[in-house]
Amino acid sequence: MKFYVTFPPGLEEVVKQELQNCYKVKIEKAERGRVYFRGSEKLIPDLNYWGRYWERVVWLLHKDEVKDLEEIYKKVRSIDFSFIKPNQSFAIRSKRFGEHDFTSMDIARVAGQAVIDSYLSSKNKRLEVNLDEPDVIVRVELIDNLLLVGIDTTGDDGLHKRGYRIYQHPAPLNPVIAASMVKISSWKINETLVDPMCGSGTILVEAAFIGKNIPPGHLRDFAYKKLFDMEPTQKKIREVDLNLIGIEKFKKHVEGCKKIVKNLGLDIKIFQGEAERMHEYVENVDVIVTNPPYGLRIGRKYITKKLYKDFLKEAYNILPSHGRIVFITPMKRFMRKIANKIGYDINKEIKIEYGKLPASIFLLKC
Structure with a gap:
């Protein structure tokens, strides 16, 4: 076929x-x-x-x-x-x-x-x-x-509609992109992964699904069942303790993220705090995967640039020599400039269309 x-x-x-x-x-x-x-x-x-x-x-x-x-x-x-x-x-x-x-x-x-x-x-x-x-x-x-x-064979609701979002963030990340960012980071299940601007926790949830071998479609139905009398392969859930940590500035998003995580039965630590002060919430970090604010509204660009700069400096100071950052942003030129200035190696830049917004996924190495 x-x-x-x-x-x-x-x-x-x-x-x-x-x-x-x-x-x-x-x-x-x-x-x-x-x-x-x-x-x-x-x-x-x-x-x-x-x-x-x-x-x-x-x-x-x-x-x-x-x-x-x-x-x-x-x-x-x-x-x-x-x-x-x-x-x-x-x-x-x-x-x-x-x-x-x-x-x-x-x-x-x-x-x-x-x-x-x-x-x-x-x-x-x-x-x-x-x-x-x-x-x-x-x-x-x-x-x-x-x-x-x-x-x-999927249905009117695409596979990015996982079915776990009981809290709606105003700017949610597509879970397909979130899972892809985790894959691009080459995160291993024995490594600590942090999302310091975690919003409603999509990246962390997708990392947990990958780490524990949880099927992303286990909460939803599919159109193929009307035509084919077949069931998907059932694989054993990986019983492993994952070190996944989220940091979020706004209290309502912290609470929403915790609701989603609790409802899924996942063990993910969520703190209210700022990405520029990561060291106050985590000691050891191997991988950072995050979807920061884009600053597209008038008057927000300066604030967003300062956030990117301060966050990347903070990450550079706490990541080990094997540390990686995966980061999605439409501010591509600024990202390249500031990453090079701080001392990162831009290992990959993947140009992506996020809705109608042209953005890039960056893989930075220390």
Whole structure:
């Protein structure tokens, strides 16, 4: 079977490495924000249940060049949808990238009719359309002239919707990015990991999930269950004491973070304090992974630059020679300048699209 996974653009190497090392799939192509590969249908549950570093798993039915809506109809009409049960409903979820003289809604309308006509031809039954809660989601994406048609095995809620956020931070970090940052840091379970600007604790929770081998999808459901009678692989939870520490300036976020951690049954230490004074809360630190404020509002940039500078100086003074920092920010030029000035080695800079914001993930070494 052919598949592709989607994720925040920039994480291609993280995703490829995970797919090859943990799922033994054959990578066909990687492009910004998605990786195409071949594998068994038996992988579908695990790709969703254990998928830390991607947001969606799509079973790819058709990939071809098209010129217009008429060709889209013909390509979708040619697909055999007989795997859908007669009593099941479906919906088209369409996206369009590039310049076209039609809209995503036009694509959905044409593709939807093509699915209905294809099924009517093969099964002599008109499939029901349910736009709100479909049993089967057909993804139709047009990237310039490239048409992708597939079955969404994840569901309308992407895999970044883990299900553990009982407290909503005003600027939460995507858990897929958080988990990827932990992976980029090369953190080992016997090392102390600190997030000194932890917000609601997403980085720390994802580190705990990785360290204890907890499936990121254990609190949610998946669309593939409507089509495949398969269960994900159950792996033993790693019973290990992790040294994960969070520091957060604002009391309401500290309390919210503690609620999330307690609800998940994780042992993570959370302190109210300032990143620039880390030494007051932690003695030994091996790895720092953090998502600091971005200072995008008018008048905040100076304050944010001072925070970055003071925090990086503090970290440089307390990290050992093998210490690492992973840090995401849109203030790329300033970050390079201040990191070099303090004495860090900028080991990696990964350009990433966080929503519509161009940012970089930096890996700094002492």
